[in-house]
Amino acid sequence: MSYAIIGFGNIGQALAKAFARNGIEVSVATTRDPQSFASAAAAIGPGIIAKDLASALEADIVFLAVRFESHRDVAKALATWKGKTIIDVTNAYGVPPEELGGQPSSRVVAQAFTGARLVRGFNHLGAAVLDQDPAVKGGRRVVFLASDDDHAAADVAALAQRLGFSPITLGGLAEGGLLVQARGNSWGQLIFKDLVKFD
Numbered sequence: 001m002s003y004a005i006i007g008f009g010n011i012g013q014a015l016a017k018a019f020a021r022n023g024i025e026v027s028v029a030t031t032r033d034p035q036s037f038a039s040a041a042a043a044i045g046p047g048i049i050a051k052d053l054a055s056a057l058e059a060d061i062v063f064l065a066v067r068f069e070s071h072r073d074v075a076k077a078l079a080t081w082k083g084k085t086i087i088d089v090t091n092a093y094g095v096p097p098e099e100l101g102g103q104p105s106s107r108v109v110a111q112a113f114t115g116a117r118l119v120r121g122f123n124h125l126g127a128a129v130l131d132q133d134p135a136v137k138g139g140r141r142v143v144f145l146a147s148d149d150d151h152a153a154a155d156v157a158a159l160a161q162r163l164g165f166s167p168i169t170l171g172g173l174a175e176g177g178l179l180v181q182a183r184g185n186s187w188g189q190l191i192f193k194d195l196v197k198f199d
Contacts, residue, residue: 003159004029004056006074007065008037010127011089013044015063017131018163020045029056030066031073053077061085061159063122068092068105075112082115085152089123091191093182104177106146117152120173121145121160124180124191133164139198140166144190146176166197 003019004027005012012028019026025047030037038050056062057077061084066074068090075081092105100108110118122130124144134141143165147153153169160167170176170190179190 001061001155001159002059003027003061003063004051004059005063005065006030006053006056007063007070007089008041009065011122011130012063012065013040014127014131015065015089015122016041016044016048018134018165020048021133022163023047024162025049027051027056027059029053031070057084059084061087061155063087063089064109065089068095068109071109072112075114080115081113084113084116085155086110086113086116086118087122087156088118088120091123091182093187094185095182097184104173105181106173106177110148110173117147117149118173119145119147119149119152119156120177120180121156121167124188125194126192129194134166135164136196139196140164142166142168142193142195142197144168144170144176144180146170146173146180148172148174168197 027049029051034050041048041050088106088109106120157167179188181188
């Protein structure tokens, strides 16, 4: 299984650090020339590989860590996303609900990524919290997941565990997904909830 993070802002870098902490290789890309952020990627860890967008998108599981408004630009990079799993880390805060057609924002993202399996996840924590080691006082920091594809959700939950988090699956995008998304200028009930699970 191969991994990529698209977006190398605060959230993208926080995700890259989680991979580095666990010695898991991950490609990172933006729409910019990879040389512009290659040294920053290398500083996080030797397994954080700066690539151009097309090369990074060869990965099996792709974290979409860009601004919500930019998701369609990334989606255009491939004609079909069949066989790939997209982890939607975007937040549509400030986007009028009517622009989403009354749908959860992840459903809108899923429609852009034709053929992909989509899981909403890793988006409810701010970058400063996501940046920290998820091992907290003998427990593990919770990440919430939501998907209409149970197999994809299970794959992402397994990855979350490898990265040191404790995944909690909330159900489908129309139910659980609403708990971890922005609607207009309001946030879902579980956004910013920094929870730790103890076994």
